[in-house]
Amino acid sequence: MSEERVGVYVCHCGTNIAKTVDVQDVATWAAGQPHVTVARDYKFMCSSLGQEMVEQDIQEQGLTRVVVAACSPHMHEKTFQGACERAGLNRFMFEMANIRELNSWTTKDRESATQKAKSMVRGAVERVVHHRPLDMLPVPINPNTLIVGGGIAGITAALDIANAGYHVYLVEREPSIGGHMAQVDKTFPTLDCAACILTPRMVDVGQHPNITLLSYSELEQVDGHVGNFTVRVRKKARFVNEALCTGCGDCIEKCPGKTLDEVFEVGLGYRKAVYKPFPQAVPKYPVIDTESCIFFQRGKCKACELVCPTHAIDFTQKDEYLQLQVGNIILATGYDLFDARTIPQYGYGRLANVFTSMEFERMVNAAGPTDGQIVLRDGVTPPKSVGIIHCVGSRDKHYHEYCSRVCCMYSLKFAHLIHERLPDTEVYNFYIDIRASGKRYEEFYHRVLEEGTHFIRGRVAEVTDAARMPGEEGKLIIQAEDTLIGKQRRIPVDMVILSTGVQSRHDSHEVAQLFGMGCDFNGYFIERHPKLDPVLTMSDGVFIAGACQGPMAIPETVAQAGSAASQVISLISQGTLMMEPIRARINPDKCSGCRICNNLCPYHAITFHADRKVSEVITAMCQGCGACVSACPSSAITGAHFTAQQVMSQIEGILWDVRETIPLMAR
Amino acid sequence: MTSEPYTPVIVGFLCNWCSYRAADLAGTARLTYAPTMRPIRVMCTARVEPQFVIKALREGADGVLIAGCHPGECHYVEGNIKALRRYTLLKQMLRQFGIEEERVQIVWAAASESKVLADAVDQMTLTLQALGPLRWRQTVLNGHGAEQAVRESADVRRAALAAQEVEGER
Amino acid sequence: MKYSYYPGCSLERQASAYHQSTMAVARPLNIDLVELEDWNCCGAIEYIAVDLLPAYALISRNLALAANQNGGGNHQIVAPCSACYLNLSKADKYMSDSPELAAKVNTALAAGGLSYTPGTIRTRHLLDVIVNDVGLDAIKERVTNALYNLRVAPYYGCVVVRPGFDHQFDDTEYPTSMDKLMRVLGATVIDFPLKSHCCGGHMTQISQDVALELIRRLLKNASDYDADVIVTLCPMCQLNLDAYQDSVNKQFGTDYHIPILYFTQLVGLAFGLPATELGIGKEFVDARPALAKVGATPDVTDIPASRRDKKALPMPRMTREGER
DSSP states (O other), rough: OTTTOOOEEEEEETTTTTSSOOOHHHHHHHHTTTTTTEEEEEEOOTTTTHHHHHHHHHHHHOSSSEEEEOOOHHHHHHHHHHHHHHHOOTTTSEEEEEETTTTTOOOHHHHHHHHHHHHHHHHHHHHHHHHOOOOOOOEEESSOEEEOOOOHHHHHHHHHHTTOOOOOEEOOOSSSSOGGGTTSEEETTTTTTTHHHHHHHHHHHHHHHHEEEEEEEEEEEEEETTTTTEEEEOOOSSBOOOOOOOOOOOOHHHOOOOEEEEEETSSSSEESEOSSSSTOOSOOOOOEEEETTTTHHOOOOOOOOOOOOTBOTTTOOOOOOOEEESSEEEOOOOOOEEOGGGGGOOOOOTTTEEEEHHHHHHHHHHTSSSTTTTOOTTSSSOOSEEEEEEESSSOOOTTSOOOOSSHHHHHHHHHHHHHOOOOOOOOEEEEOOOOOOOOTTHHHHHHHHHOOOOOESOOEEEEEEOOOSSSGGEEEEEEEEEETTTTEEEEEEEEEEEOOOOOOOTTTTHHHHHOOOOOOTTTTTOOOOTBBBBBSSSSSTTOOOOSSSOOOOOHHHHHHHHHHHHHHHHHHHHOOEOOOOOOOETTTTTTTOOHHHHHHHHOOOOOTTTTTTTTEEEETTTOOOHHHHHHHHOOOOOTTTHHHHHHHHHHHHTTTOOOOOOOOOTO | OOOSOOOOOOEEETTTTTTTHHHHHHHTTTOOOOOEEEEESSSSSGGOOOHHHHHHHHHHHHEEEEOOOTTTTTTTTTTHHHHHHHHHHHHHHHHHHHHHHHGGGEOOTTTTTHHHHHHHHHHHHHHHHHOOOHHHHHHIIIIIOOOGGHHHHHHHHHHHHHHHHHOOOO | OOEEEEOOOHHHTHHHHHHHHHHHHHHHTTEEEEEEOOOOOTTTTTHHOOOOHHHHHHHEEEEEEEEHHHGTTTTTEEEEEEEHHHHHHHHHHHHOOOOHHHHHHHHHTTTTTTOOOOSSSSEEHHHIIIIIIHHHHHHHOSSSSSSSSSSSEEETTTTTTTTTOTTTTSSSOOOOHHHHHHHHHHOOOOTTTTTOOOOOOTTTHHHHHHHHHHHHHHHHHHHHOOEEEEESSOOOHHHHHHHHHHHHHHHHTTOOOOOOOEEHHHHHHHOOOOGGGGTTTSSSSHHHHHHTOOOOSGGGGGGGGSOOTTTSSOOOOGGGGGGG
């Protein structure tokens, strides 16, 4: 290795480093270390003059490796890699010693800081001599995109990408796209009718020549990597031939099978066995639910088949499997609502007039089960008083510690809608804090305050029908501490609405597994960076948008969907992607075919060739964590840029001053 | 034990995504902690081979700190869990070598938890000061009773062979 | 199944019916309860408020004895009294959490030649053992005289499911184990809203007005729901509701006659054991008129009508534990 010529540059960073580390001493000392050809210290290495100094030395002194001892590689590694490249040196022939964040800023002891800086420099030098030139990896991008989930996030992203001229496959589990937003009556704080703003976009999706809509379909399998995914989709049998169906709805009208609609109407209304979730459903084709269909259960009926004018009913239809080739994937799988039954003391499911927020949302919706009438569970009596309980399942260590972010605002919206429709009804909001931190949200809160809604600050202990005094008979009593006056209060009301929070999809872990991504403790998908890369994931080519990443309202969801779409469009328009070559590689001559590494890989990037009995890393799928490298019992796997030799040498280097030479007896 | 004050040397394996950033933040926030930890950046704690730890101890470190993301927050899904598994096994091996378990520690520090990382270094420094220097040569190679010497030499030979194999280029 | 049995002082005297019925049902349930030899007071509610260390030393003596006596065979101690159950669990938990406390307690125990390692003995409430170890299916098989038509209000009291320790066996706010048990016995179980509210505890001795109001609420509610009996699992609850019912009636001008029974007594009845063997008759409010309602067949009128008003909105389906 002695032919290697290493340049060492020690940065003062003004006084940031120089105040604590004797940078001149480090540079002088470094000049005498093995492999080092030239060592300098300089005021600001990251300045253009500093960079030029490196470039000049590479060219004039014939440096083959460069070490810069300065700040964190997360700050300036790319800067100096660029300098090396400009001078004709491969960017990976560089190593950084972080003597600022990890050293000079953490101590005032000049002597030990200087000693530590020397160790770090020596470690970097010993490491860099084992670096190998690496090339960035070009990956071609298939221009088709898969979007999972047809809520407002999926719809927005699909339209953005399709409008840019690229093809989109939109997969939705339910019979219609629209998601939770389609269930909602009005949106806060503008009180726009949700259907009025959503359904035109749904229609656009249904008609767009660049969008293949796969409703009533589920993702089964994902293989491949960024630029080239192969996806298997199961198109569930609708028992309605989409090619023949005109969506006239005669079958729905004549169907004698009636069942509780637990999905769209959240159990507050009924639907037929052959049904569309709601009238404006896209696509317009109904679905036969075999569990409530009289024909499927008892073998006769077929009323729908009889009335269908185009003979589109097909009881023999089977699930279909589609194989799609796509370059990028956007996950917009949304959220589940917190199950109010989890908190039995709030009475949902026990006390008739306790409703969930989504039940109420359907109730106030003019197209809902009560045609928009606000009534008690008996279906006729309007409530004279309503208690709205905030933070049900949220901000509570027993359930979800986080704030669901939408409940305050929709609770205020409910209060407003009740005032509007039942002006004589008293509304009580039980809240912990009012979180109205969006555009025109606070103003809406003030509007509701002025309308006469009562606000009681305190978490509700219980909702009970146990009357204690005369005024409480026949009512639901909400017991809560009013923390603003420091007293326990019992408020008797006719109706209670539980503002249930948002939680991750029940199957989010399985979905994450499918894509080799992570979920956080709460089951939300982990973004690449919570601030700067909110729609990217650790799996290249897989993006996330909307509430599958964490609780968020419609505007943020739409913004994220747009952002994910533009990331995808940008990748497609580049045609190829250059990726960091920090990947694992298996030497087939050394591989014993034990397959230990196969299951260790979180990205399923290692395949086993049964014919040759060796494993192979699919470079484009590998993320470079190195788990397989450390595990290989035959040392057959190399982790590029983090080879055992590089790390071992760095260990020797940083311990230069305390090393004991121990002879190996075997030699 | 030795009474003269001594400054231990710790080799810190910091994962690129959480702990290295926590260490960066400790600097940015000007947290003062013992200058005893000499950092090595790895992409993930899962890359930390047990041999790296043994190597560091053999080359003169008094302790090794492995720092990664919290379980469930690993950048690579669950590399930290793999590291934890290896660490648990490694501790058994350390015992067999006659090395105190406390000399190798694992800590979870999220990118925001600079204090956790700094405290871990401080705490480990105190622990190592109480234990005294490792002195690999005496502890591991000659530290055993003379009657075992024959058997030991065979073990050392095996260890040496293993080390040699490890150091061959990967 | 073998357990160490810690009756506590109540079961020796005023709650002897609880002890008697526990012993009577233990046999058919195959629970072998080995009474802890030389047990002492659990400190009840008050002593912990006076001085923690002697209180924990007092409690832990029982745990130490249980550990010596092998916890009846499986290192578990069963307490039928809620206060005993809480104190034993609490002492063990706090000693586990605080080695300093454990050391101090052990210094005290050493004076009596005893010691206790926290975590050695698991404390169980009798209800937990019957519902979860024996199991509802096994109980159902034993029922010979189902309690049809008897409307019971299951009353847990405030202590047994709080605070949420590690081995907590039911929901803290809305427990349901006894509800399920009573259903298996054939009784009609009312959804008793005050099931985990306070019975007044020792307030009867400190501020009787407060206690009587708390007791009144429970009685009023049970009566609002037409409960024939209130079934309890705690001697304190039983005592307050039973012995002070007369005082409540005098204070508030009411006329409640709701017998308060232990769940073990109802289990015994359903198993066809004679009332006298179960200590029935020892209560102040005579249970006989209520128990006379028990019929041989279920009362069909009591089953909620399946046909509902056409206009009514459907009730949410309860998926949790398949109830209702």
